[in-house]
Amino acid sequence: MSPIGTFHYLVLSSALLLIGTVGVLTRRNVVVILMSIELILNAVNINLVAFSQALHNIDGQIFAIFVITDAVAEAAVGLGILIALFRNKETVLVDEIDLLKW
Amino acid sequence: MDVILFLVFAIIAVVCAINVVVQAHPISSAVSLVGVMGSLAVLYLLLGAEFLAAAQVIVYAGAVMVLFVFVIMLLNAGAESRKGHSLMVQVLAVPLLVTLLGLLAYIVQRIYRSDTTVHFGGFTHGTPQDVGRALFTGYLLPFEVTSILILIAILGAIVLARKEID
Numbered sequence: 001m002s003p004i005g006t007f008h009y010l011v012l013s014s015a016l017l018l019i020g021t022v023g024v025l026t027r028r029n030v031v032v033i034l035m036s037i038e039l040i041l042n043a044v045n046i047n048l049v050a051f052s053q054a055l056h057n058i059d060g061q062i063f064a065i066f067v068i069t070d071a072v073a074e075a076a077v078g079l080g081i082l083i084a085l086f087r088n089k090e091t092v093l094v095d096e097i098d099l100l101k102w
Numbered sequence: 103m104d105v106i107l108f109l110v111f112a113i114i115a116v117v118c119a120i121n122v123v124v125q126a127h128p129i130s131s132a133v134s135l136v137g138v139m140g141s142l143a144v145l146y147l148l149l150g151a152e153f154l155a156a157a158q159v160i161v162y163a164g165a166v167m168v169l170f171v172f173v174i175m176l177l178n179a180g181a182e183s184r185k186g187h188s189l190m191v192q193v194l195a196v197p198l199l200v201t202l203l204g205l206l207a208y209i210v211q212r213i214y215r216s217d218t219t220v221h222f223g224g225f226t227h228g229t230p231q232d233v234g235r236a237l238f239t240g241y242l243l244p245f246e247v248t249s250i251l252i253l254i255a256i257l258g259a260i261v262l263a264r265k266e267i268d
Contacts, residue, residue, distance in 0.1 A: 003105060004104055004105050004108045006214070007210070007214050008108065008112075009145070009149070010210045010214060011210065012112045012115065012116070012145075014206045014207070014210060015116050015119075016115065016116070016119050016138075017206070018199075018202065018203060018206065019116070019119040019120055019122075019123055020119070021202070022123055022199070023122060023123035026123070027123065027182070028182055029128055029179060029182045031128045031131075031132075031170065031173060031174055031177075031179060032122070032123075032128055032131050032182075034170070035122055035131055035132065035135050035170065036122065036123065038135065038162070038166065039119055039122065039135070039138065042138065042139070042142055042162075045142075045154075046142065046145065049146055049149050049151050049154060050149060052149070052151070052225075052228075053149045053150055053151075053224070053225045056225060056227070058227050058228065058232055058233065058236050059236070061151050061153070061154050061228055061233060062233065062236050062237060062241050064151070064154055065154065065157065065233070065237070066244065066248060068154075068157060068158070068161055068162070069248050069251070069252065070248075070251070071162075071166070072161060072165065072166055072252075072255075073251055073252055073254075073255035074255075075166050075169060075170070076169065076255050076256070076259045077255050077258050077259050077262070079169060079170070079173045079259070079263075080258065080259035080260075080261075080262035080263040081262050082173065082177070083173065083176070083177070083262070083263045084262045084263060086177050087265075092177055092179050093182065
């Protein structure tokens, strides 16, 4: 019997979630911020698949597929916005994009 | 065997994830993210999610990362310089991070009840056949709604990224 349980997968998921959060909060490049968001979504997917295995139920994997689909749609739209932004502002650093800052 | 596989690929995933955040150049971050996606695909395989592991490699490590690298090349984004942080950030960053970590540990500890162990081959209902049956029977409406979502995303990306033609 292997000593690796669902708990260990939850710990891995928490670690990835934290790293992704730190990335979103500290990086200035919009592309890297989008990558950190992908990290966070992947942390969610590990949780869903681990619980799917623990409960012997496939619904968690179906949810993970929907999360992957949403992540792809989000990346496509986000990068489209980024290209439009770069065309107008000539920068990809979030602290230089302060159009709405009063 | 399962323990070794889990430990090796979990450590690779975490190290690559840290590398995504600390690398100054976006291309290095993108390559590290491919490492995270690949090792997570192995972990899905350990959990019995065969279809999801394949989808992870094809969709994430393939399509999404190509999109990211393409945009990085297109925008010619160089290495990002670090800026000095304000006083509030220097004082509050570490305590808030520790609070978040403590909260996460508490929630995981609280919710986690069963002590189910994960061993390879313990759960074999993640084949494409099982996923397809669930997707096209019980989850048919969400599946169709997702296709509309993707259509909207494609249209939105085209409208946002095209050149203004007067």
